Amino acid sequence: xxxxxxxxxxxxxxxxxxxxxxxxxxxxxxxxxxxxxxxxxxxxxxxxxxxxxxxxxxxxxxxxxxxxxxxxxxxxxxxxxxxxxxxxxxxxxxxxxxxxxxxxxxxxxxxx
Amino acid sequence: xxxxxxxxxxxxxxxxxxxxxxxxxxxxxxxxxxxxxxxxxxxxxxxxxxxxxxxxxxxxxxxxxxxxxxxxxxxxxxxxxxxxxxxxxxxxxxxxxxxxxxxxxxxxxxxx
Numbered sequence: 006x007x008x009x010x011x012x013x014x015x016x017x018x019x020x021x022x023x024x025x026x027x028x029x030x031x032x033x034x035x036x037x038x039x040x041x042x043x044x045x046x047x048x049x050x051x052x053x054x055x056x057x058x059x060x061x062x063x064x065x066x067x068x069x070x071x072x073x074x075x076x077x078x079x080x081x082x083x084x085x086x087x088x089x090x091x092x093x094x095x096x097x098x099x100x101x102x103x104x105x106x107x108x109x110x111x112x113x114x115x116x117x
Numbered sequence: 118x119x120x121x122x123x124x125x126x127x128x129x130x131x132x133x134x135x136x137x138x139x140x141x142x143x144x145x146x147x148x149x150x151x152x153x154x155x156x157x158x159x160x161x162x163x164x165x166x167x168x169x170x171x172x173x174x175x176x177x178x179x180x181x182x183x184x185x186x187x188x189x190x191x192x193x194x195x196x197x198x199x200x201x202x203x204x205x206x207x208x209x210x211x212x213x214x215x216x217x218x219x220x221x222x223x224x225x226x227x228x229x
Contacts (some may be wrong), residue, residue, distance in 0.1 A: 009159075039217060048121075048207055048220035049160075094159065102214045103167065104150060104175060107159040 007032045007099050011108035018085055018115050026080040026111045028069075028095035036097040038062075038071055038078040039105065043092045052080075052093070085115045119143055121221035123208050129227045130198045138193040138224050140208030148211045149191035150175075150218060151183060153204040160207065166191055167214055198228045 012027040030038070037056045041049040053062030055071035055078065062069050067082045078095060095108040121142045130136055142149065147168045152160040162175030164183040172183050180202060182194045191210075195202060205225050209218040 037216075041220075048222045049209075050220070051217045054217055098214075103173065104162045104165055104214075105160075105218060107161075109157055109159040 007036070007097065007106050009095050009097055009106055009108035011093075011095050011111050013111070015112040015114055018113070020087055020115055020117050021084045022115075024080070024082040024085045024089075024113070026093055026095075026113070028078045028080065028108060030076050030078065030095075030097050032076075032097055033100045035073075036099070038069070039096045040067070040069055040078070040080050041094040041096060041107075043094065043110070045091070049094065085113070087115050087117050089113060090115045121208055121210055121219055123206075123221040123224050125224060126222065127225050129229065130195075131229055132199060134198050135194065135196050136198065136226075137195075138206055138208075138226075139190070140192065140221060141190045142208075142210040142219070143189065144210060144212075144219065145188070146210035146212050146219075147188070148214050149185065150209040150211075151181075151191070151193045152207045152209065153177065153202075154207060154223070155204050163193065163206075195226075198226075200228045202226065203228045 008031045039054045040052040042052045053064040055062040058073035060071045092110045096105040124139045150165045151163040166172045166185040169188045208221040211218045
């Protein structure tokens with residue numbers, strides 16, 4: 006079935022470091038892909054999305070490109086801030102289009 | 118615009134007790150969802166409602182029931198709570214299936 010695999014965390018970085026969080030997926034068809042972020046004690050917020058191959062989603066300095074050939078949707082940011090500390094979830098729409106399938110989440114901790 | 122609201126925020130139940138988690142959205146979305154979040158497991162879909170008047174099972178529906186009361190409200194009921202249902206529960210909504218989902222702040226449930 007459809008699934009999402011994210012890199013294991015936690016990821017610990019210093020402020021202004023470059024961030025990559027890997028996400029690969031298995032899916033039938035052409036799912037939409039999403040990155041969500043969860044700050045401590047809060048619900049999930051949509052960070053960015055891509056709906057077709059080669060689309061690049063971007064928001065708040067974060068970017069991810071929908072790579073069909075490598076079935077990947079890696080999240081990147083050129084210079085992280087302490088305020089980026091959160092849990093990041095990669096997700097895709099399931100084949101039936103009825104729900105999202107989430108990865109297990111990657112915890113990012115940024116220190117000053 | 119409150120978005121997606123959930124009540125209560127916290128709840129402690131004894132094994133065998135019942136309760137209903139409430140969810141409401143003010144974005145005029147057609148589709149609504151209930152997820153549970155457990156450590157290291159990501160989010161897993163319990164039930165969803167593609168539109169008013171319809172509900173369907175997700176990945177982990179056992180022990181739960183839902184009601185789509187109207188377009189705004191989607192409740193989740195635990196008839197006889199078990200310790201395995203200790204989790205954080207999130208409600209979400211989307212304009213249509215396959216589109217991005219908007220999440221509520223969550224309900225942290227502990228069953229002793």
